[in-house]
Amino acid sequence: MKKIIYVDNAATTAMSDRAVEAMSRYFKEVYGNPSSLHTVGQTAKEALDEARASIAKCLNCEPREIYFTSGGSEADNQGIRSAALQGAKKGKKHIISTAFEHHAVLHTLKKLESEGFEVTYLDVHSDGLVTAEQVKAAIRPDTALVTVMYANNEVGTIQPIAEIGKVCREAGVTFHTDAVQAVGHIPVDVKADNIDMLSLSGHKFHGPKGVGALYCRRGLPLLTFIEGGAQERGKRAGTENLAGVAGMAAALGEACENLGKNALYLTRLREKLIDGLLKIPHSRLNGDRSKRLPGNVNMCFEGIEGESLLLLLDAKGICASSGSACTSGSLDPSHVLLALGLPHEVAHGSLRLSLCETNTEEDIDYIISEVPKVVEYLRNMSPVWEELQKGIRKHLI
Numbered sequence: 053m054k055k056i057i058y059v060d061n062a063a064t065t066a067m068s069d070r071a072v073e074a075m076s077r078y079f080k081e082v083y084g085n086p087s088s089l090h091t092v093g094q095t096a097k098e099a100l101d102e103a104r105a106s107i108a109k110c111l112n113c114e115p116r117e118i119y120f121t122s123g124g125s126e127a128d129n130q131g132i133r134s135a136a137l138q139g140a141k142k143g144k145k146h147i148i149s150t151a152f153e154h155h156a157v158l159h160t161l162k163k164l165e166s167e168g169f170e171v172t173y174l175d176v177h178s179d180g181l182v183t184a185e186q187v188k189a190a191i192r193p194d195t196a197l198v199t200v201m202y203a204n205n206e207v208g209t210i211q212p213i214a215e216i217g218k219v220c221r222e223a224g225v226t227f228h229t230d231a232v233q234a235v236g237h238i239p240v241d242v243k244a245d246n247i248d249m250l251s252l253s254g255h256k257f258h259g260p261k262g263v264g265a266l267y268c269r270r271g272l273p274l275l276t277f278i279e280g281g282a283q284e285r286g287k288r289a290g291t292e293n294l295a296g297v298a299g300m301a302a303a304l305g306e307a308c309e310n311l312g313k314n315a316l317y318l319t320r321l322r323e324k325l326i327d328g329l330l331k332i333p334h335s336r337l338n339g340d341r342s343k344r345l346p347g348n349v350n351m352c353f354e355g356i357e358g359e360s361l362l363l364l365l366d367a368k369g370i371c372a373s374s375g376s377a378c379t380s381g382s383l384d385p386s387h388v389l390l391a392l393g394l395p396h397e398v399a400h401g402s403l404r405l406s407l408c409e410t411n412t413e414e415d416i417d418y419i420i421s422e423v424p425k426v427v428e429y430l431r432n433m434s435p436v437w438e439e440l441q442k443g444i445r446k447h448l449i
């Protein structure tokens with residue numbers, strides 16, 4: 053079989069051996085319902101408590117501040133809606149966010165706008181960053197919530213979350229962060245970062261899909277979306293996904309143990325990859341080069357379409373992305389690249405390569421040797437590129 057180089061880890065990751073092994077116990081061995089009072093149930097309850105404690109430790113919070121969900125999207129929905137509706141009770145119906153959030157956040161905010169909330173979307177600078185000063189300037193007496201993502205899923209830029217959190221804390225405004233791309237990849241500490249609510253997802257750090265968590269600081273009200281039993285302190289009914297939760301806890305524990313080592317390794321691969329791809333004429337790196345996730349590379353190549361590039365790379369065994377998985381298949385350029393101020397023509401020619409610890413130096417060498425060939429091939433049949441060459445069109449990169 054052809055060797056596959058998977059560099060789409062921002063979309064999802066393969067599960068780690070430790071996570072698979074941790075899960076396997078919960079199918080036939082520890083199968084109880086944690087709400088049952090008998091031994092089988094109580095064994096399951098203990099495992100659930102352990103997983104919760106282990107995740108809390110990684111985030112520096114209390115176990116009771118962790119609520120398990122079906123993933124990052126649900127955690128975003130629950131956290132944001134809870135804070136918004138709590139604010140509305142006090143007549144506060146203003147929310148601050150950014151233009152380049154994940155759709156789980158943006159679409160939740162759109163819905164809230166249709167329900168009478170007002171949302172200020174902060175402009176993202178061309179380097180893919182927003183500042184605490186911008187947040188501070190946007191806060192009003194009627195601001196109920198600030199939600200700014202920890203690290204962007206497309207361009208990988210890491211926001212100044214501790215500073216933004218401090219501004220919110222001082223103003224008495226609830227601060228939520230979508231940390232799905234950050235947790236397990238860079239240090240995240242809800243206390244040091246002044247975070248009130250945080251979303252995370254198991255499958256972005258080598259855990260299983262369909263399971264995530266919402267951290268909600270003690271004392272902050274949380275809405276119940278799924279009514280039923282008293283699971284998750286009454287905030288989310290339904291028999292717990294114990295295998296998923298255990299797999300996620302194992303994956304996060306492993307990721308946190310190896311955080312520094314992995315970041316060092318990935319940063320080295322990333323820098324090599326960026327240097328190699330920037331040799332392609334009329335190419336650019338999107339997002340600040342240093343304030344970015346260790347494994348994220350996001351480039352634009354002028355005169356080509358990202359989708360064609362992806363398909364040809366796939367034929368060479370390189371699995372990458374042109375943006376977020378949610379928008380692929382549509383012809384609109386990525387809302388994230390547009391938020392960074394890139395023109396449509398440039399944003400169309402984007403490529404995201406998101407690495408993980410199992411990628412090797414040889415993988416990087418192969419990508420650096422293949423991408424330029426594919427870009428050249430596509431440019432040779434691109435009418436846009438021809439116009440650029442003839443000077444009919446001006447180069448934008």
Ligand SMILES: *Cc1c(COP(=O)(O)O)cnc(C)c1O
Pocket residue numbers: 062063122123124125126128154156201203204205230231232233253254255256262263264
């Ligand atoms: C993947 C992702 C989500 C959604 O998480 P799911 O577990 O797939 O629902 C939300 N936000 C960001 C930034 C993501 O990368």
